[in-house]
Amino acid sequence: MPPVEVRDLAIGYGDFVVQRNLNFVVNKGDIFVIMGGNGCGKTTLMRALVGLQRPLQGSVLFGGEDFWGAPEEERQRLNRRLGVLFQVGALWSSLTLAENVALPLSEYTALTQARIAEVVSFKLALVGLAGFEEFYPAELSGGMKKRAGVARALALDPDILVIDEPSSGLDPLTARRLDELIVDLRDALGTTIVVVTHDLASILSIGDNSIFLDSEAHTMISTGNPQQALISAHPKVRHFLTRGTG
Amino acid sequence: MPNDPPWRLDIRPAGEDGLEINLGGRWCLNAQLPACDVLTAELGGRIRRVGIAAVGLTEWDSGLLAFLCGALRVCAERDIAADTAGLPSGAQRLIAMALAVPEQKVPGRDTAPPSLSARVGMATVEFLRDGPQMLHFLGEITQSLVRLAGGRARFRARDLWLEIEEVGPRALPIVAVISFLVGLILAYLGADQLRLVGAQIFIADLVAIGMVREVGALMTGIIIAGRTGAAFAAQLGTMQVNEEIDAYKTLGISPVDFLVLPRILALMLMVPLLTLYSGIIGILAGLLVSVTIFHVGVFEYYAETLRALELKHFLVGLSKGSVYGAMIAFAGCLRGMHCGRSAEAVGRAATSAVVTAILLITVAASIMTIVYYQLGI
Numbered sequence: 173m174p175p176v177e178v179r180d181l182a183i184g185y186g187d188f189v190v191q192r193n194l195n196f197v198v199n200k201g202d203i204f205v206i207m208g209g210n211g212c213g214k215t216t217l218m219r220a221l222v223g224l225q226r227p228l229q230g231s232v233l234f235g236g237e238d239f240w241g242a243p244e245e246e247r248q249r250l251n252r253r254l255g256v257l258f259q260v261g262a263l264w265s266s267l268t269l270a271e272n273v274a275l276p277l278s279e280y281t282a283l284t285q286a287r288i289a290e291v292v293s294f295k296l297a298l299v300g301l302a303g304f305e306e307f308y309p310a311e312l313s314g315g316m317k318k319r320a321g322v323a324r325a326l327a328l329d330p331d332i333l334v335i336d337e338p339s340s341g342l343d344p345l346t347a348r349r350l351d352e353l354i355v356d357l358r359d360a361l362g363t364t365i366v367v368v369t370h371d372l373a374s375i376l377s378i379g380d381n382s383i384f385l386d387s388e389a390h391t392m393i394s395t396g397n398p399q400q401a402l403i404s405a406h407p408k409v410r411h412f413l414t415r416g417t418g
Numbered sequence: 419m420p421n422d423p424p425w426r427l428d429i430r431p432a433g434e435d436g437l438e439i440n441l442g443g444r445w446c447l448n449a450q451l452p453a454c455d456v457l458t459a460e461l462g463g464r465i466r467r468v469g470i471a472a473v474g475l476t477e478w479d480s481g482l483l484a485f486l487c488g489a490l491r492v493c494a495e496r497d498i499a500a501d502t503a504g505l506p507s508g509a510q511r512l513i514a515m516a517l518a519v520p521e522q523k524v525p526g527r528d529t530a531p532p533s534l535s536a537r538v539g540m541a542t543v544e545f546l547r548d549g550p551q552m553l554h555f556l557g558e559i560t561q562s563l564v565r566l567a568g569g570r571a572r573f574r575a576r577d578l579w580l581e582i583e584e585v586g587p588r589a590l591p592i593v594a595v596i597s598f599l600v601g602l603i604l605a606y607l608g609a610d611q612l613r614l615v616g617a618q619i620f621i622a623d624l625v626a627i628g629m630v631r632e633v634g635a636l637m638t639g640i641i642i643a644g645r646t647g648a649a650f651a652a653q654l655g656t657m658q659v660n661e662e663i664d665a666y667k668t669l670g671i672s673p674v675d676f677l678v679l680p681r682i683l684a685l686m687l688m689v690p691l692l693t694l695y696s697g698i699i700g701i702l703a704g705l706l707v708s709v710t711i712f713h714v715g716v717f718e719y720y721a722e723t724l725r726a727l728e729l730k731h732f733l734v735g736l737s738k739g740s741v742y743g744a745m746i747a748f749a750g751c752l753r754g755m756h757c758g759r760s761a762e763a764v765g766r767a768a769t770s771a772v773v774t775a776i777l778l779i780t781v782a783a784s785i786m787t788i789v790y791y792q793l794g795i
């Protein structure tokens with residue numbers, strides 16, 4: 173059973189269908205890229221994947237279990253297998269970094285405070301933020317917030333990590349380092365990672381598989397490895413991947 | 419034995435200065451793992467080498483890594499050579515990642531809760547700072563008003579209208595309910611005393627003068643402080659969190675002109691009108707009580723009310739309303755503009771705005787009552 177499968181999905185707001193006829197499978201341990209231009213519906217799709225917004229139609233399956241068809245408790249259980257990193261970090265502003273990462277652990281595990289503190293230190297160290305435990309989100313730079321967001325998303329050792337626009341608001345080097353972190357995490361933990369992005373450098377360097385959402389056709393117009401999409405795919409996708417020069 | 423932990427930890431000395439550690443069984447977060455200290459306690463003295471192996475390790479997750487990382491950090495600090503080659507390759511990579519960036523030693527971060535005396539001291543300093551902060555803000559508003567008078571202050575008329583609508587029409591129902599009930603209470607209170615001397619008709623004087631001069635403005639002030647003062651603080655506080663206020667500053671637009679002025683003007687304009695409205699509703703309540711319970715004639719009551727109400731009472735009520743309105747907007751904007759950068763700070767700003775507004779209203783009410791009395795108004 174693939175960790176994530178999407179069947180005949182339509183997403184949108186009320187009568188406004190943003191994307192329809194979405195069908196794709198994310199394989200275990202893949203870095204799966206959802207790409208497309210601004211406003212094509214990437215964030216909307218991500219919200220449907222992580223259980224924040226009911227799709228207009230179709231289903232999202234995690235390990236073969238239909239998410240939106242399941243009852244509430246079942247959905248919460250499935251949700252816990254997902255780690256989510258939001259576009260702007262969405263760290264809880266009145267909690268320190270340590271408390272941000274510790275909250276899911278103290279909610280959903282039976283660990284003692286001392287053990288939680290050790291796990292939190294490890295997760296923060298993993299994203300290069302060792303020693304920043306007592307900082308509040310407002311005291312961090314953009315890149316540090318993103319990495320702290322990764323640490324929180326990883327708190328419960330999720331099977332699937334969903335990341336919205338990892339590189340937005342970061343300088344190219346910091347963005348690159350975040351990409352490397354994502355690849356390292358996948359390699360070491362075997363986590364399946366879904367990345368929503370329009371950043372060409374990361375699409376081409378980290379993506380194992382991808383879909384391209386088009387804002388005019390209101391559906392996906394290409395699937396497959398992004399490197400191959402460069403040569404073989406729909407002209408629109410090539411146009412996008414070569415910044416309009418190919 | 420069912421109570422045995424699913425994990426195994428063997429620590430053996432190896433040679434003169436070495437330590438062999440083996441981790442077996444299940445090392446998962448839900449497996450009641452031991453604390454890091456078990457391992458770090460062994461790292462003292464003459465230990466120079468540590469070898470970590472994982473013979474018989476069946477399952478692992480962050481639990482294992484968190485346990486080892488603490489110890490490996492200590493090794494790094496004490497120059498102890500640590501060999502992790504015996505661990506699963508995924509674990510090795512993650513440990514390498516976690517140890518790649520050295521721990522930041524951040525100076526001056528005291529996490530211990532402050533002692534009682536320290537808290538008293540901090541609260542005092544905060545309280546003393548409040549005065550100058552208020553004065554400073556008052557100064558900024560005055561400058562902004564001067565600019566407004568000179569036609570140089572910029573804000574959008576739409577903002578003023580929005581606030582006026584919010585404080586005006588939308589506040590009518592709640593002000594009506596409260597004023598009606600307060601009018602009712604005043605009438606009963608007066609009737610009880612005046613009946614003793616057979617002078618129920620003077621309920622009309624009591625209610626009319628009381629509502630129009632004092633109570634109407636006070637009640638309206640308190641309602642608007644809770645309703646609008648808190649909203650101002652929350653709005654401006656959220657803008658502060660989103661750096662919207664900084665964005666105004668960098669564009670050379672004074673946030674006081676743009677955000678605070680329309681709010682102050684709206685309240686100074688609308689609270690007096692609400693005060694008048696509150697007074698009228700209160701008088702109607704008094705009329706209802708007098709006529710139905712205490713058998714005063716409708717026309718008698720009407721005539722007595724007209725006789726009692728002089729222009730000066732209206733002017734006193736309106737002036738109080740205007741001052742209270744300014745106080746509420748001042749408190750709300752002050753707390754909002756000085757809000758911290760977190761959701762919690764926004765909540766604190768809203769609470770503090772209401773408390774400050776009610777405090778200021780009460781102080782202003784006392785001063786104005788005394789001054790008007792001395793002036794014989």
Ligand SMILES: Nc1ncnc2c1ncn2[C@@H]1O[C@H](COP(=O)(O)OP(=O)(O)O)[C@@H](O)[C@H]1O
Pocket residue numbers: 185188190208209210211212213214215216217
């Ligand atoms: N809350 C909303 N209500 C209505 N339409 C929305 C809402 N959020 C986004 N949209 C619209 O949905 C489309 C896709 O938005 P989004 O998923 O945020 O795009 P992307 O993340 O790809 O840039 C856009 O046309 C946007 O205007």
Ligand SMILES: [Mg+2]
Pocket residue numbers: 214215259337
């Ligand atoms: Mg988006």
